[in-house]
Amino acid sequence: MNWQVVKDLVTYGREQEKLHNKNFRFTLTTNGVLLSDEIMEFCNREMANVVLSVDGRKEVHDFMRPFRKGTGSYDMIMPKFKKFADSRNQQKYYVRGTFTHYNLDFANDVLHLADEGFEQISVEPVVAPATEEYALKESDIPAILAEYDKLAAEMVKREKEGRGFTFFHYMIDLSGGPCVYKRLSGCGSGTEYLAVTPWGDLYPCHQFVGIEKYLMGNVDEGITRPDIVDEFKCCNVYTKEKCRNCFAKFYCSGGCAANSYNFHGTIQDAYDIGCELQRKRVECAIMIKAALADNADKE
Ligand code: SF4
Ligand code: SF4
Known part of the structure; x- marks a missing residue:
């Protein structure tokens, strides 16, 4: 909505990276409504990744993402997203959706996106307060787990047929993967990752913006609250009681600090849910690896 700022930021970043011998990787997330050929061309030149927000099937997408006048944006954005993904050779992008209580059959949304020709897909569970009707409930869990199984089985089938696609949440590297440090503390919010608000305040990540106790500083003064950095430094799979005995800990890395804070009032x-x-996703990812390894052995 403020495209000139994006262009100015990239220009500034490119100047700075030369001065400081750095390589900045820019990413743009868009709901596609204002996406134009000019923006696509710019992004293909400058952005290491782009995230294209679409929830899946037309009825699912339009229900959760209506315009003010009530109509949906699916028909407007999909042709643009397809063109954009193809112009990036089906790489270095994600179509990224959110599933809610209303579409617990979300595997159909993932498969719909695959059928539309997208090869890089991420569809994530909504995280919302229980008071929201669209929030996931405890009672939804069995249906969601079954849906992950269904998706995994279909992905194995399609991969064997030579029409596989990448589902972000099933990406797992069992032989290499992230270094130990990353595996322990996950996203790096508050330590190696910061959110900068349009007015210059610094927070551990975008999800903490506006929570006063996590205001870490600002662009003029830098980090004024190193104690917040320390708090995030001390947040990992060994310090969290729930994570210690979790089989998935070195793939999950302790979950999202913001979700923890929103549901329990602490990042620890x-x-x-x-x-x-x-x-379940880690389990499915391992299953897919095993199924495809078995296939490779037979070949
Ligand atoms: S799944 Fe939950 S308990 Fe397991 S490592 Fe992740 S945050 Fe911790
Ligand atoms: S939303 Fe959660 S996972 Fe994402 S950066 Fe913030 S703390 Fe990390």
Whole structure:
């Protein structure tokens, strides 16, 4: 919505990276409504990744993402997203959706996106307060777990047929993967990752913006609250009680600090529905690896 700022930021970043011998990787997330050929061309030149927000099937997408006048954006954005993904050779992008209580059959949304020709897909569970009707409920968990199984089985089938696609949450590297440090503390919010608000305040990540106790400083003064950095430094799979005995800990890395804070008032806990789903995704990812390894052996 403020495209000139994006262009100016990239220009500034490119100047700075030369001065400081750095390589900045820019990413743009868009709902596609204002996406134009000019923006696509710019992104293909400058952005290491782009995230294209679409929830899946037309009825699912339009229900959760209506314009003010009530109509949906699916028909407007999909042709643009397809063109954009193809112009990036089906790499270095994600179509990224959110599933909610309303579409617990979300595997159909993932497969719909694959059928539309997208090869890089991420569809994530919504995280919302229980008071929201679209929030996931404890009672939804069995259906969601079954849906992850269904998706995994279909992905194995399609891969064997030579029409596989990448599902972000099933990406797992069993032989290499992230270094130990990353495996222990996950996303790096508050330590190696910061959110900068348009007015210059610094927070551990975008999800903490506006929570006064996590205001870490600002662009003029730098980090004024190193104690917040320390708090995030001390947040990992060994310090979290729930994570210690979790089989998925070195793939999950302790979950999302913001979700933990929103549901339990502390970054040292874990969002329980999220944990159930995370463990299932790790299980499915391992199953897919095993199924495809078995296939490779037979060949
Ligand atoms: S799934 Fe939950 S308990 Fe397991 S490591 Fe992740 S946050 Fe911790
Ligand atoms: S939202 Fe959660 S996972 Fe994402 S950066 Fe923030 S703390 Fe990390």
